[in-house]
Amino acid sequence: MLDARIDGKELSARCRWHPSKTSRILNGRSAPSEDDIRSWCEACESDDQTADLIATARAVELMYVEWRKQHRHGMRRAQEESLAQHTGTAVCRAYVSNVVPGFLQTEAYATALMHSITGFQGTPDDVAEAVAARLQRGRLLHEGNHRFVVLAEETVLRYRIGDRNTMIAQLGHLLSVMPLPSVALGVIPFSAQRRIWPLEAFYLFDDGEASVETLTAEISVVQPRELADYHRAFAELATMAVYGAPARALITSAMEALG
Incomplete structure (x- = not known):
């Protein structure tokens, strides 16, 4: 988001998320799904990071x-x-x-x-x-x-x-x-x-x-x-x-x- 220079409101709009969902993810109260990660990367024009971020999320799930x-x-x-x-x-x-x-x-x-x-x-x-x-x-x-x-x-x-x-x-x-x-x-x-x-x-x-x-x-x-x-x-x-x-x-x- 910082590199893409967008805020939570803009992220919600681009991902078609309710602002409360965006807030929960940004504040660590909810973990993003793999589809959420794909949408987020697309919204930030960072599709090249999608695979690595999904792999990291899967590793975290296995670790805890x-x-x-x-x-x-x-x-x-x-x-x-x-x-x-x-x-x-x-x-x-x-x-x-x-x-x-x-x-x-x-x-x-x-x-x-x-x-x-x-x-x-x-x-x-x-x-x-x-x-x-x-x-x-x-x-x-x-x-x-x-x-x-x-x-x-x-x-x-x-x-x-x-x-x-x-x-x-x-x-x-x-x-x-x-x-x-x-x-x-x-x-x-x-x-x-x-x-x-x-x-x-x-x-x-x-x-x-x-x-x-x-x-x-x-x-x-x-x-x-x-x-x-x-x-x-x-x-x-x-x-x-x-x-x-x-x-x-x-x-x-x-x-x-x-x-």
Whole structure:
């Protein structure tokens, strides 16, 4: 619009849009459709930019996917897609501040977690099938050349997902996988001197993508500068974690606190 030297009123006229529609798009309250982008470029005599702008809009749509949309038919399909992504990844780095990462979850823990997610989102309940698909990720700990580097805030060990027995079994499972050569597990203690604040959970798939989990959506990050920030954050968080015997002691303490 700036290059074309037109204002919103003129854009509305050229595109035959109601002014309120133009206002919503210009102020970021509504995303333009592909037809809207074509009309906009034509109105600004910038047809040569149409293909690139449509490709960018499609990429943005793929990068930000609401959980309700992703789970609109249940959670099984999303778990199968996640398995495929992990299968194609050599090194997965996971920072978690709320729950145990899926590839380290027990059946009971995953079931309790997915029931609460399904209930909150109001999406179809296919928890049994979704849990079965999620547990398939656990086999990657034992086959191929996969490596999983996990940083967990101590809160993850203390938050109650499921009942007492579920939590004890889950924490015991963490202890059992720690000796595996494919797993490196660090715990960031409550008492750690923070050099970086607690963050939302995120996963780094080799050097090509970061997946960030918010309450409402999964965000795929591929922009090099943003990826570099997530890798730098992971490295900073790793310096605050404890490993080996001190990490096992924190897990054991959390188990003992369950009584």
